[in-house]
Amino acid sequence: MSELDNFRRETRAWLEDNCPAGARGPGPIPIGSTKVALSDDSRIWLERMIAKGWTVPTWPKQYGGAELSKAEYGVLIEELSRINARSPLTGRGVNYIGPTILELGTDEQKSRWLPMCARGEGAWAMGYSEPGAGSDLASLATKAVLDGDRYLVNGSKIWTSDATECDYIFALVRTAPEKPKHEGISLVLIDMDQPGVSVSPIRLLSGKSPFCETHFDNAVVPADDVIGGVDNGWTVGKRLLQFERSTHAGINTSGSQGGREVSSPVRGILERYVGIDNGRLADTGLRKRYLEHSINVDAQRLTQRRAIEESQARAPGFTSSAVKLTNALNLQEADELMMAAMGTTGMTLTDDSEDQHRIAAMTRWLYQKSLTIAGGTKEIQLNIIAKRVLGLPD
Numbered sequence: 001m002s003e004l005d006n007f008r009r010e011t012r013a014w015l016e017d018n019c020p021a022g023a024r025g026p027g028p029i030p031i032g033s034t035k036v037a038l039s040d041d042s043r044i045w046l047e048r049m050i051a052k053g054w055t056v057p058t059w060p061k062q063y064g065g066a067e068l069s070k071a072e073y074g075v076l077i078e079e080l081s082r083i084n085a086r087s088p089l090t091g092r093g094v095n096y097i098g099p100t101i102l103e104l105g106t107d108e109q110k111s112r113w114l115p116m117c118a119r120g121e122g123a124w125a126m127g128y129s130e131p132g133a134g135s136d137l138a139s140l141a142t143k144a145v146l147d148g149d150r151y152l153v154n155g156s157k158i159w160t161s162d163a164t165e166c167d168y169i170f171a172l173v174r175t176a177p178e179k180p181k182h183e184g185i186s187l188v189l190i191d192m193d194q195p196g197v198s199v200s201p202i203r204l205l206s207g208k209s210p211f212c213e214t215h216f217d218n219a220v221v222p223a224d225d226v227i228g229g230v231d232n233g234w235t236v237g238k239r240l241l242q243f244e245r246s247t248h249a250g251i252n253t254s255g256s257q258g259g260r261e262v263s264s265p266v267r268g269i270l271e272r273y274v275g276i277d278n279g280r281l282a283d284t285g286l287r288k289r290y291l292e293h294s295i296n297v298d299a300q301r302l303t304q305r306r307a308i309e310e311s312q313a314r315a316p317g318f319t320s321s322a323v324k325l326t327n328a329l330n331l332q333e334a335d336e337l338m339m340a341a342m343g344t345t346g347m348t349l350t351d352d353s354e355d356q357h358r359i360a361a362m363t364r365w366l367y368q369k370s371l372t373i374a375g376g377t378k379e380i381q382l383n384i385i386a387k388r389v390l391g392l393p394d
């Protein structure tokens with residue numbers, strides 16, 4: 001038996017013994033946050049996975065990881081999927097800022113922040129977008145001015161997802177307004193539990209408020225908490241975006257369970273609403289679309305795997321834009337297929353509907369439209385692919 005087979009056998013046995021029933025199945029994945037209470041099973045699951053170093057399986061042991069190889073990490077993902085285990089910890093700590101600090105932080109920053117990320121001590125918000133800086137991120141205006149051994153930050157960030165539940169925010173701020181716009185930016189870590197930080201939720205049509213505006217009014221940042229060097233934030237911030245896009249694409253090998261495949265309900269819904277005729281979907285048009293979709297999903301999975309295997313660093317570089325975009329387009333096509341199969345009966349958000357799967361499909365269809373905006377829009381990804389992957393002229 002090979003070493004990898006041994007690892008699989010031991011992993012399978014350990015997961016069977018240690019993953020509580022309440023940590024298996026679908027449902028929201030807890031983010032590390034001191035403001036969100038975990039169920040008992042989620043807490044036990046998180047503690048056991050922390051002890052194994054499997055909340056950040058590929059990170060060095062000294063920072064809370066298990067130093068798994070890519071192959072072992074792949075096995076772990078497969079075994080977690082096999083028993084339908086929920087991610088013990090996810091979010092911007094393990095997936096975005098953690099890998100960035102691991103790659104570009106000083107030793108002191110790594111020792112201070114990474115074990116916290118690995119243990120889920122505190123959830124992180126992302127402070128990039130501003131009212132006047134979305135796709136054109138380098139136009140950001142939030143300022144940080146050095147005041148002794150600390151920076152004072154003033155300005156506002158918009159679309160800061162989950163900020164009401166977060167303990168920290170990593171933010172791109174302008175530290176040298178006199179320099180050209182890409183050269184005067186720094187990435188700083190801000191404790192949100194201080195008088196200089198306030199959060200206002202943005203209420204959506206659905207009544208929910210996953211988005212917020214986060215305001216800084218002389219917010220204090222220790223000068224040590226600039227990641228990757230002062231005025232080097234454009235480079236550091238772009239690398240973090242690659243980790244974000246890799247996570248969206250399911251190819252983040254540094255964070256928790258980035259490569260995990262989530263099963264889609266599309267086939268079941270099509271069979272239920274369109275019907276089966278001689279073992280095939282009864283509607284010719286939808287059958288053809290579903291076949292094309294299935295081929296695209298398979299191609300996507302193979303590309304994901306290739307991107308992970310080929311990447312030298314902890315996450316692929318510009319390729320992450322291509323995989324993120326195609327992943328988003330596949331998920332959106334799955335939603336469109338489900339809505340086409342259900343027709344007007346699918347248009348429901350009322351809780352008294354007998355068919356909960358219709359509400360789930362409708363909510364998913366509406367939510368996943370954001371996948372071609374969040375983490376950089378479809379057009380921005382296409383621009384990156386054209387210039388950086390295909391090498392077309394600027």
Ligand SMILES: Cc1cc2nc3c(=O)[nH]c(=O)nc-3n(C[C@H](O)[C@H](O)[C@H](O)COP(=O)(O)OP(=O)(O)OC[C@H]3O[C@@H](n4cnc5c(N)ncnc54)[C@H](O)[C@@H]3O)c2cc1C
Nearest residue numbers: 126127128129134135159160161370373374375376377379
């Ligand atoms: C679900 C969700 C979660 C988000 N969470 C966060 C978060 O936590 N933190 C955060 O900082 N931000 C977050 N965002 C914001 C997100 O990063 C921005 O919405 C995104 O970068 C686009 O910026 P914008 O909304 O200002 O649109 P704009 O930049 O104004 O773009 C408007 C339109 O113009 C197009 N466009 C712009 N420039 C070009 C160009 N050069 N070439 C071609 N087309 C172009 C865009 O593709 C888009 O269609 C989130 C967004 C969503 C939808």
